Amino acid sequence: MNVYKQIAAEICNASHIVITSHKSADGDSVGCSLGLLHFIEKLGKKVLICHPDPAPDFLYWLDTSPILLMNEEPEQVEAAFQQADLIFCLDYNAVGRVGDMQALLESATCKKVMIDHHLDPEAFPDIIVSETTASSTSELIVDLIEGSGYDALLDDKIGTPLYLGILTDTGTFRFPSMKPRTHEVLAKLLAAGVQHHLVHEYLNDNNTVSRLRLQGYAMSEKLEIMEEYQVAIIPLSKEELAKYNYKKGDTDSLANHALSIRGMRVAIVFTERDGIMKISFRSKGEENAVNVLAAEHFSGGGHANAAGGMSELSVNDTLDKIRKLIPEYFSEVV
Structure with missing residues (x-):
C-alpha cells in the first residue's frame, strides 16, 4: 500500500479528524488546511481545522469560518484535540511550530500524519510525508487526493485554496521550487474548475490604503x-507599524519588493511585534541561501531562498547584528 492510500484508509477509519498547521498563518498553511478539509468532507467524515492564530486579512476572501483559533477559542480547540482519533500536521515539521497548541498536540494519543515540504522533519508523527522538493504542502495535498485514488472528487471548492497555497508559496510561480510536477498539479486544478484569474484578483487587488x-x-x-x-x-519598529494602522499580513510582500530591486541578491525585513523582532529572509540563487543564517543566528529556518527567524534584541541592535553577519554569509561583489 502506498503512503497516500494508507492515509486515505486512516481517514476512512476515523470518526473525528483534526487538521493543524503552524503559527503565523500564510497562504499555504491556510490553503492546504481548507483543501484537505473539503476533501475529507466529501469522503463523508467529520473534520475540524485548528490553527494557533488568525490568517492575514488579505486571505479573508476565502471562507475561513471552519478554522478554530487557539488564541480566540481555546476551549473548542482543546475539545477538538481530546475527541480526535486522527490529527493532520500540515506545513510544519516540528511540534514547536504550532505555538500554544503544542501541549495539546504532544499529549494527543491518536494517530498523527505529517504532510510537509520543509527540511529536517521531527519524527513525532506516525505517518510522515516529507517532500522537500515540492513547491508547497498544498501541492502535496493534490498528490494525496490523486495518489489515494480519489482524484475524481477534486473540484473547485477543494482546488481553489490549494491553488492559492501553491501560488503564494512559490512567490507567484517565480521560485526555483516550481518543477514540472507543479505545473501538472496546476493544470489538474484548472481542469477541476478553479478560476485562477479570480484567485490572483482576490489576492493582489485587496490592499487597504493603510x-x-x-x-x-x-x-x-x-x-x-x-x-x-x-x-x-x-527594519520597522512597533511605533512605525502603529502609525500606519498595521494589520497582520501588511508587511508580507515587503521582502519580495526589496528583492525586486535591480541587482539585489538578498532581502531582509524585520518588524517589531509581540515584544520581538520577526524576520523574513528572501534571496535569489543557490549560492545565496538564507536559511542557514536564519537557523544559526535567529532561531529560525526554512527554505534556501525563503526563511524566517526572530530576534529578542531591539530594532537597532538587530539591525547592527544583521549588518555584521552579512559579510560572513554573502560574498562581496567585485
Whole structure:
C-alpha cells in the first residue's frame, strides 16, 4: 500500500479528524488546511481545522469560518484535540511550530500524519510525508487526493485554496521550487474548475490604503542597501507599524519588493511585534541561501531562498547584528 492510500484508509477509519498547521498563518498553511478539509468532507467524515492564530486579512476572501483559533477559542480547540482519533500536521515539521497548541498536540494519543515540504522533519508523527522538493504542502495535498485514488472528487471548492497555497508559496510561480510536477498539479486544478484569474484578483487587488502607505513608507524611508553585498534591509519598529494602522499580513510582500530591486541578491525585513523582532529572509540563487543564517543566528529556518527567524534584541541592535553577519554569509561583489 502506498503512503497516500494508507492515509486515505486512516481517514476512512476515523470518526473525528483534526487538521493543524503552524503559527503565523500564510497562504499555504491556510490553503492546504481548507483543501484537505473539503476533501475529507466529501469522503463523508467529520473534520475540524485548528490553527494557533488568525490568517492575514488579505486571505479573508476565502471562507475561513471552519478554522478554530487557539488564541480566540481555546476551549473548542482543546475539545477538538481530546475527541480526535486522527490529527493532520500540515506545513510544519516540528511540534514547536504550532505555538500554544503544542501541549495539546504532544499529549494527543491518536494517530498523527505529517504532510510537509520543509527540511529536517521531527519524527513525532506516525505517518510522515516529507517532500522537500515540492513547491508547497498544498501541492502535496493534490498528490494525496490523486495518489489515494480519489482524484475524481477534486473540484473547485477543494482546488481553489490549494491553488492559492501553491501560488503564494512559490512567490507567484517565480521560485526555483516550481518543477514540472507543479505545473501538472496546476493544470489538474484548472481542469477541476478553479478560476485562477479570480484567485490572483482576490489576492493582489485587496490592499487597504493603510497597507499601501506603510509599504510606501518602508520603501522610501526605511530601506537600506548594502551595495557591496547586494543586500536590502528594511527594519520597522512597533511605533512605525502603529502609525500606519498595521494589520497582520501588511508587511508580507515587503521582502519580495526589496528583492525586486535591480541587482539585489538578498532581502531582509524585520518588524517589531509581540515584544520581538520577526524576520523574513528572501534571496535569489543557490549560492545565496538564507536559511542557514536564519537557523544559526535567529532561531529560525526554512527554505534556501525563503526563511524566517526572530530576534529578542531591539530594532537597532538587530539591525547592527544583521549588518555584521552579512559579510560572513554573502560574498562581496567585485
